Amino acid sequence: MKTKISMIVLVVMTLILSACGTGVAAAGSQPIETAAQPQVQEAEVESQAVLLFGIGMHIEPLGETAQGFPSGKGDYHQAPLFERHGQDILAVADMVEAHDGRMTIQAQSPFTSAAIESGNSILADLAVRGHEIALHFHEDAHLGKNSSARSVQEWCDAMKQEMMLITQASGVTDIRYWSGGNLYPRLFEAAACAGLDVNSDWKNPQTQTTDLALVGLHPWRPSGGTDGTDFSLFVQPDPNGAVVFLPEGQYDKNNFGSMRRSDAAGGDEAYFEYLKQSLYASLEAAEAGKVNVFHFTIHPGEFRGDPQNPFAVIEKFLTEVVDPLVASGQVQWATFPQMADAYAAWEAAHPGAEPR
Numbered sequence: 001m002k003t004k005i006s007m008i009v010l011v012v013m014t015l016i017l018s019a020c021g022t023g024v025a026a027a028g029s030q031p032i033e034t035a036a037q038p039q040v041q042e043a044e045v046e047s048q049a050v051l052l053f054g055i056g057m058h059i060e061p062l063g064e065t066a067q068g069f070p071s072g073k074g075d076y077h078q079a080p081l082f083e084r085h086g087q088d089i090l091a092v093a094d095m096v097e098a099h100d101g102r103m104t105i106q107a108q109s110p111f112t113s114a115a116i117e118s119g120n121s122i123l124a125d126l127a128v129r130g131h132e133i134a135l136h137f138h139e140d141a142h143l144g145k146n147s148s149a150r151s152v153q154e155w156c157d158a159m160k161q162e163m164m165l166i167t168q169a170s171g172v173t174d175i176r177y178w179s180g181g182n183l184y185p186r187l188f189e190a191a192a193c194a195g196l197d198v199n200s201d202w203k204n205p206q207t208q209t210t211d212l213a214l215v216g217l218h219p220w221r222p223s224g225g226t227d228g229t230d231f232s233l234f235v236q237p238d239p240n241g242a243v244v245f246l247p248e249g250q251y252d253k254n255n256f257g258s259m260r261r262s263d264a265a266g267g268d269e270a271y272f273e274y275l276k277q278s279l280y281a282s283l284e285a286a287e288a289g290k291v292n293v294f295h296f297t298i299h300p301g302e303f304r305g306d307p308q309n310p311f312a313v314i315e316k317f318l319t320e321v322v323d324p325l326v327a328s329g330q331v332q333w334a335t336f337p338q339m340a341d342a343y344a345a346w347e348a349a350h351p352g353a354e355p356r
């Protein structure tokens, strides 16, 4: 009986150790019987998969951008719209903070330029409170209608200009993450030139859909971008790639990035129900010994719901779904650069390993 237990322990330990790729020598160097109990407990802790969880906030380009292109409906240079969306962002930030989370807030002009002009400190305040300040880059709003025909240098310059405005508005100099520019095949070259190294939220702006080849849990460094049709370089990991791409999680519908706007799909409640299912599916698929990520996006003014109880659908999701998983250790809050740093640490510890 004792031998049988020892065998099971050995098998478990070998599985764990080979999964981690470390410490094989330690197994043979200790008397199994005496060391078995604490080692198995330790192994169980190590073998629990953790899902890094985050929320992104996209601030859209409403009004004339810094590059002089008109964009969107409404104008952030008009104080009432800027104030209303600013209040929405702060309300959601308060809510997330109350659940011990921090968002990755992605801004662009004219929100940034309007903040600078009016002396509004919202982005600086959010940065001080620990939220990650990042770039949301609508290519047509900053490069014009034919943005895909523009050079890498022109893209790099426009991204840098947008990042400079974010720095001016927020005080943040280390801007690492961006979303947008998704149909430019040389996007990653342009972003690396601008000093950015973390990306996610790939969605075709024309169809509002995400190719399911980009869905999943494990980050990787893409070999190149896409024109929206050919994803072969995007899905091919390049260990020397300049940019870490964070997939959004285990989603099974290609319109998960836009379905929240569809009342036909059941509105906010149905969207958060789908988020819950996708989060649970992601937990199910999460792997110990790998970096697993899940995140979703909120826009200012979205999910307002009942004016007496605005954003209740977000509060409910955080309280009922996220908090218990954080308490049990299965989910950990992370900003997007924190997810990328976790992946870089995993890469360093597993040279040559397949990321996906």
Ligand SMILES: [Zn+2]
Binding pocket: 058, 059, 060, 136, 138
């Ligand atoms: Zn956008």
